[in-house]
Structures are given as structure tokens and as C-alpha cells.
Amino acid sequence: MPELPEVEVTRLGITPHVVGKSVAGVLVHSPKLRAMVPPELADLLTGQHIDSVQRRGKYLIFNCRTGSLLLHLGMTGHLRILPGDRSPGPHDHLDILLSSGVILRLNDVRRFGSIHWTTANPLQHKLLSGIGPEPLTEAFTGRYLFERTRGRRVAIQRFIMDASVVAGVGNIYAAESLFRCGLLPTTLAAELSEPECERLARCIKETLATSIATGSTMDFAREEEKLAYFPQQLYVYDRSGQPCRRCGNTVQRGRLGTRSTFFCPVCQRQPN
CATH class of the missing domain: 3.20.190.10 (MutM-like, N-terminal)
Incomplete structure (x- = not known):
């Protein structure tokens, strides 16, 4: 997607x-x-x-x-x-x-x-007016994320996929951002400290910016038999059963509602 x-x-x-x-x-x-x-x-x-x-x-x-x-x-x-x-x-x-x-x-x-x-x-427009801040702008900060997570006993991956919280973060980049941040996707949003929210906001920005940079040379005028977006080296998303690129342990797959989630049980932990 x-x-x-x-x-x-x-x-x-x-x-x-x-x-x-x-x-x-x-x-x-x-x-x-x-x-x-x-x-x-x-x-x-x-x-x-x-x-x-x-x-x-x-x-x-x-x-x-x-x-x-x-x-x-x-x-x-x-x-x-x-x-x-x-x-x-x-x-x-x-x-x-x-x-x-x-x-x-x-x-x-x-x-x-x-x-x-x-x-x-x-x-x-009604489809856009309720969207949260753009993650690559100064409006999206750790302090903002900390304030929005107070009292929210929902898995952090589902929380950051809520478009009213932050714009444009779907299942792939939520999983990859949480891996970069070292947080399990099942961590409750309300349990994050402000420093952890600062780190998560930074990791979301870094994950998205890295992906955009990877795709920046894509030629949209090139004719292709099979349409595809730019290739990426994902760390956990859709890599269940494969070795973690960081520690070598097995990437696992879980469920959050109707969505799959992917994580490394060694590199990602519950917050302290």
C-alpha cells in the first residue's frame, strides 16, 4: 500500500x-x-x-x-x-x-x-481536515506525541497509524519506526515517557526521510510491464521467520486487531 x-x-x-x-x-x-x-x-x-x-x-x-x-x-x-x-x-x-x-x-x-x-x-475538505500534523514538519514533536498518548491504552503501533494523530504513517512504516526506536508494537501508548516519545518522534522522521531519499530517483515517465514502487531494505515488516538484520534473531509476526505486525523480540522491548 x-x-x-x-x-x-x-x-x-x-x-x-x-x-x-x-x-x-x-x-x-x-x-x-x-x-x-x-x-x-x-x-x-x-x-x-x-x-x-x-x-x-x-x-x-x-x-x-x-x-x-x-x-x-x-x-x-x-x-x-x-x-x-x-x-x-x-x-x-x-x-x-x-x-x-x-x-x-x-x-x-x-x-x-x-x-x-x-x-x-x-x-x-472533510477528507483532509481531521488529519494530524505532518511527521516531517516541526509540528510533529516528542512533546506533542507525549501529550496525545496520555491516557491512551492502545498499542503504540495502532496509535501512530491513526491519521488524526500523525499524517501518513501506515503499517509498514509504523513497524519500521518502532524497530528503529527499539519499542515493541504492543506497548501501550500511555506507558511511554516523554523521552521515549521524543525518541519515537525522531525515529518516525528518520524512517520516513530515509525511505523518501531511497525513492527520490524513481522515474515516473519510465514504462514498466509491472508497476511497482521503489525497492527498500526493510528491517522487520513482512520478514517473519527471517533473521533480524541487526541481531540475527528471528523476526516474529503478531496481530493487532485485523493487522499483522512484525518485530524483533530482542531488539525491541517494553519501555522501562
Whole structure:
């Protein structure tokens, strides 16, 4: 699933191709996503000038002259820059034809993505207004995390995956951040001290920033037979039964509600 790093790398990769361009047309190949593609989208978007692309949590925001397009990549969504004559495939849902002659194409195999249009401040849209601070900004601090964890007897991994607490941290980067921090994912949020919250906030920032740096050279205009995001060297996520890259002990898998979690029982401990 695209999490904050994948969405940010996508933003960085497509921005040079779309910002400053006008929309020459919109082709909806399949409107069936998590929410149906607005039927009026082609009329609303055609002729618009794309001024900027920003990210809020896991949403991309295409700011145009008279409105903004909000796009969520869901679990399997990908955006690519392709030649204007490239025929769509079975999981291609949307083409935005640009004045430069290329198209911005949305591919989404599992169809959990969504597209929305707003003429108001996009950050006040109902899908974005409740999102917590961006983890890579100064608004996300250990002190903030400490205050939010008071009285919260919920597993820390589930807590930092709550978008109202911090933006964009999903299962992969929550598990990796907790490994970097040395905390078990089942640790209750309320049990963390302020220094531990400081360390966790720092580790979340480092984990996300490292992943973005890894993907920063990804070419979104390169045609690929199988769409994929950038490769990473994950320490615990999806590595159950394999040796820990740090200590050599076996990475274990657990459950937190409906989600799997991965951890090293040696490198990760309950707080003191």
C-alpha cells in the first residue's frame, strides 16, 4: 500500500511533468474506485492550469486555477507519465491529457483509490481536515506525541497509524519506526515517557526521510510491464521467520486487531 513516502515520491516524480501545464482533456476508462469518479470531472478539469501539486497525509492535491483535485492512491494505486497515444490497460482508470502531449495515468488494480474535486480550500475538505500534523514538519514533536498518548491504552503501533494523530504513517512504516526506536508494537501508548516519545518522534522522521531519499530517483515517465514502487531494505515488516538484520534473531509476526505486525523480540522491548 502506498504510504507517506510512496505518495511523496510520487509527488516529487510527477511535479516536473504536470506543474505549469494545462489539462487538454480527461478520459475516464473505469469510474469504479472506492468512490465513483465524479461524472462531471472531465468538464471540471479540462482547460484548467495546474499550479502546484502538494501532499497532505496520503492524499495528493493538484491545485488548479479554479479548484483542486484530491487523489488517494488506495492500496494499489500508481501514477505514471506516458506518451499521449498509449492505450489503456485493464486496470487503468483515468487519463489526464496535458498540454505537453503526455498523459498522467492512474492505475489501480484493487480499486481502493478515490478522486474528488473541490473549489474550496482543499485542506478544509472533510477528507483532509481531521488529519494530524505532518511527521516531517516541526509540528510533529516528542512533546506533542507525549501529550496525545496520555491516557491512551492502545498499542503504540495502532496509535501512530491513526491519521488524526500523525499524517501518513501506515503499517509498514509504523513497524519500521518502532524497530528503529527499539519499542515493541504492543506497548501501550500511555506507558511511554516523554523521552521515549521524543525518541519515537525522531525515529518516525528518520524512517520516513530515509525511505523518501531511497525513492527520490524513481522515474515516473519510465514504462514498466509491472508497476511497482521503489525497492527498500526493510528491517522487520513482512520478514517473519527471517533473521533480524541487526541481531540475527528471528523476526516474529503478531496481530493487532485485523493487522499483522512484525518485530524483533530482542531488539525491541517494553519501555522501562
